[in-house]
Amino acid sequence: MRKKEKVIIRRSPDYNPEIIKKIVQEGLSEFGLSSKAKGKITIKPNVVMAHHKIAPSAFTRPEFIDGLLGALTDGKKDDSKIVIAEKAGAGLPTSRMFRRAGYYDLKKKYRIKLLPIEESRKKTVRLQRGEVHQEVTTAREIVDNDFLVYAPKLKSNVLCQGLTAAIKLNMGLLLDKKRLWNHNFNLDKKIVDLLEVGFPDFIATDAIEISLGGNQLTQHGRHLGIILMATDPVAHDVVCSHILHLDPQHIHHLRIAHERGYGSLSLDEIEIEGDISLEEIRQKTKNWDLGLVKVDKVDCNIKTIIGEPYCPGGCHGIFLDWLYMFKDRKPELWKNLPPWTVVIGQHSGDVSASRVMVIGTCSGIQGKVKARKLRKIRGCPPKHKDLVLGFFLKAGILNPLFRFDLIMDAYFFLFISWCKRLIKGRL
Numbered sequence: 001m002r003k004k005e006k007v008i009i010r011r012s013p014d015y016n017p018e019i020i021k022k023i024v025q026e027g028l029s030e031f032g033l034s035s036k037a038k039g040k041i042t043i044k045p046n047v048v049m050a051h052h053k054i055a056p057s058a059f060t061r062p063e064f065i066d067g068l069l070g071a072l073t074d075g076k077k078d079d080s081k082i083v084i085a086e087k088a089g090a091g092l093p094t095s096r097m098f099r100r101a102g103y104y105d106l107k108k109k110y111r112i113k114l115l116p117i118e119e120s121r122k123k124t125v126r127l128q129r130g131e132v133h134q135e136v137t138t139a140r141e142i143v144d145n146d147f148l149v150y151a152p153k154l155k156s157n158v159l160c161q162g163l164t165a166a167i168k169l170n171m172g173l174l175l176d177k178k179r180l181w182n183h184n185f186n187l188d189k190k191i192v193d194l195l196e197v198g199f200p201d202f203i204a205t206d207a208i209e210i211s212l213g214g215n216q217l218t219q220h221g222r223h224l225g226i227i228l229m230a231t232d233p234v235a236h237d238v239v240c241s242h243i244l245h246l247d248p249q250h251i252h253h254l255r256i257a258h259e260r261g262y263g264s265l266s267l268d269e270i271e272i273e274g275d276i277s278l279e280e281i282r283q284k285t286k287n288w289d290l291g292l293v294k295v296d297k298v299d300c301n302i303k304t305i306i307g308e309p310y311c312p313g314g315c316h317g318i319f320l321d322w323l324y325m326f327k328d329r330k331p332e333l334w335k336n337l338p339p340w341t342v343v344i345g346q347h348s349g350d351v352s353a354s355r356v357m358v359i360g361t362c363s364g365i366q367g368k369v370k371a372r373k374l375r376k377i378r379g380c381p382p383k384h385k386d387l388v389l390g391f392f393l394k395a396g397i398l399n400p401l402f403r404f405d406l407i408m409d410a411y412f413f414l415f416i417s418w419c420k421r422l423i424k425g426r427l
């Protein structure tokens, strides 16, 4: 009989690093990993974006990493080398996001290295089972280490049928060009390809405050008060999907991971331990809205016409994410968005509207168009920042992300980061 994978769920009422440290130490011990967690240790958190006003709940909190580092280093006299490696969202320099997330303060307490993956020495791994990627280039520290720890933040995500947990964390291994490549109807296969490179030895998930209900970057946090620990990312994500009342069969990257033999989607094959039951957590989350709708069903002034292909991980999902930024951070404007008509994908039929925006390189209208203004934003898919800038320049709509400090991050500091990479020969 197949051995059951174990997932531990522990109560952690707040971000107290000492309590988190104790919980993680007990988790490591329970998995028999206390003595194995040494040597070259790489921690991969989720720092896709961090900003005190606009994205305060999008990343693994530094207090959580503090507790995790405490657990990994406590009482150990060996000279373990701990690296925290991450690539922030496409078009954002990771060093700025580390700073905004408060990770540099951790360096005052622990002997660690913060490693923006784009600035690292790279290693290319040829994949045996990749369907989208034949090879993956990422930081050497992700590939060559003695102990790989994943520290995701539990979040909802409209690009991935509702869930961002351990498996989706692997998108942060990729450099921007490859990250956006096939970030369309192939996104879920792409995510699963990455398990060949990023398969953690231990997972400790920040679910003390989870974030949900809108855009993956800007949505609001809600207190859940738990930490999850596991060694198997599929079992871990199955439990996370049940916490959010999602069916793991309907989360495409989980289903594909299961089909490729990475693990079972059945709760019957997972042993859940800890000091809080899954049922108790589900009672708490039962009415939490994840914002999971098709983009043409969003109730706002902007009308969306969807054509083929429908890309939840591409233009359709990213535009839904763009709309949700207003709901999350500019609720007044959300109710009063200018009445544009947006076309995404190949639409067969006529379109008659005052202002029409076409999103996506492949998108177009196979019919008559009657419009006072007709604009297009290209990309397969366009980056979030392309939509933010494109809608400002072509439609005069000011997205909440359109802020001076973030523009500096996304252009000036990105350029500085690129110069550093150029000088070090790490482009």
Ligand code: SF4
Binding pocket: 183, 184, 185, 308, 309, 310, 311, 313, 314, 315, 316, 344, 345, 359, 360, 361, 362, 363, 379, 380, 381
């Ligand atoms: S350009 Fe077309 S294929 Fe590419 S993400 Fe957009 S809708 Fe999908």
